[in-house]
Amino acid sequence: MTGKGELIVFCGGAEVEREEALKMHEKGIPVYPTPERGVRALAQFFAHDERKPGAAEAHGGADDEGPRLRLMPAPAAVRxxxxxxxxxVTAAPAKGAAEAVRLARRFTRPVALKVVSPDISHKTDVGGVVLGVEPPGVKRAWEAMMATIRKKAPGARIEGATLSPMAKxxxxxxxxxxxxxxxxxxxxxxxxxxxxxxxxxxxxxxxxxxxxxxxxxxxxxxxxxxxxxxxxxxxxxxxxxxxxxxxxxxxxxxxxxxxxxxxxxxxxxxxxxxxxxxxxxxxx
Structure with missing residues (x-):
């Protein structure tokens, strides 16, 4: 093994395979029972590039090799x-802070605020998620979240945010x-x-x-x-x-x-x- 990342195909029989595969899993090495499955799984690591959040994180956009991908709005994804x-979990959309305050009062638990933007997929990376907000603090949390996003992703189009009740x-x-x-x-x-x-x-x-x-x-x-x-x-x-x-x-x-x-x-x-x-x- 090179230490640069391995993928193992193990064909040693059921009992041996279980014991040896477990040892490799403990080392963080993926194990597959056939060469075909190993190669296909390995291909997935090269299929999608990791992209850093920024001004225009439009996923699948401006790519000569394939069609532009669109992020489904959270309410549609829930449906x-x-x-x-x-x-x-419910994702109630709000266009502004005042609407968010009204929506927050409908929930019996504190809420999570999550930015809505076609240019931001990894919301946490740009400060686009605020958790455990009580209704009296929604307006302040909204304004602080939007200010952070404008700094970290200045070119992103912001359409508002969703409110969801915090999980138990x-x-x-x-x-x-x-x-x-x-x-x-x-x-x-x-x-x-x-x-x-x-x-x-x-x-x-x-x-x-x-x-x-x-x-x-x-x-x-x-x-x-x-x-x-x-x-x-x-x-x-x-x-x-x-x-x-x-x-x-x-x-x-x-x-x-x-x-x-x-x-x-x-x-x-x-x-x-x-x-x-x-x-x-x-x-x-």
């Missing part, structure tokens, strides 16, 4: 996910995503979620279509699986509900071939049930 019985505590954050490659098709990603998902990189990949058994293996394959299984006397989380969401997400990817990327991050897994807190759908 789509709920139509597949995926429990997505006690769950484990995971990430679910689907990326589509013109040659290899759709691939699902699963791992520990939240804002540190890209840092920990504790993920598993799966080519679609796939079924519940494959999704269960993905969940059990991450290094953080004991957190979901109930480590150190804690109650196990509702893995069955998580598998159900993964199955429905795979169905969306099948039904909508024009969807290039679907990111659900975080998905909060509770002792009973799950909640999709944030969502990002890029389509042609």
């Amino acid at each position: 789509l996910l709920r139509s597949y019985r995926i429990p997505a 505590p006690g769950g484990v954050e995971v990430i679910l995503g689907v990326a589509r490659d013109p040659q290899y098709g759709a691939t699902m990603l699963f791992g520990l979620g939240g804002i540190f998902a890209e840092i920990y990189k504790d993920v598993q990949l799966c080519l679609l279509p796939a079924g519940p058994g494959e999704f269960e293996r993905m969940i059990a394959g991450i290094r953080g699986y004991p957190i979901l299984a109930g480590a150190r006397g804690r109650a196990p989380k509702d893995v069955a509900a998580l598998v159900d969401v993964m199955s429905k997400l795979a169905k969306i990817a099948e039904d909508y071939p024009g969807f290039d990327q679907i990111d659900l991050n975080p998905v909060i897994v509770y002792d009973k049930g799950v909640s999709v807190v944030d969502y990002r759908i890029l389509h042609k």
Whole structure:
């Protein structure tokens, strides 16, 4: 091994493969049972460039190699996910601070403010997310958030923000995503979620279509699986509900071939049930 990043294809038989694959997973090395699946998964790492947030983060835009991608508005994304019985948190749109104050009073919990912009996908990176805001503080939080965004992404078009009730505590954050490659098709990603998902990189990949058994293996394959299984006397989380969401997400990817990327991050897994807190759908 070179130390520069490895991908392993292991064909040693079921029992040996399980034992050796676990050791490699502990080192952060992905393992695949066949050469075809390994190559296809590897292709996904080169299919999409990471882009830094900035003045014109119009995803898929101004690219001579493919069509411009559009970010689906959060309310539309919620309607789509709920139509597949995926429990997505409400995203109420507001054009200005006064409207946001009125909307915040409708919720029984503190709210999350999230900027709405076709040029900003990773909202946290530019200060476009403010959490745990009580109704009396919404106006001040709105103004401070917008001021920060103007500094960090000065050219971005701002259409307002959405308000969502804060999720109840006690769950484990995971990430679910689907990326589509013109040659290899759709691939699902699963791992520990939240804002540190890209840092920990504790993920598993799966080519679609796939079924519940494959999704269960993905969940059990991450290094953080004991957190979901109930480590150190804690109650196990509702893995069955998580598998159900993964199955429905795979169905969306099948039904909508024009969807290039679907990111659900975080998905909060509770002792009973799950909640999709944030969502990002890029389509042609």
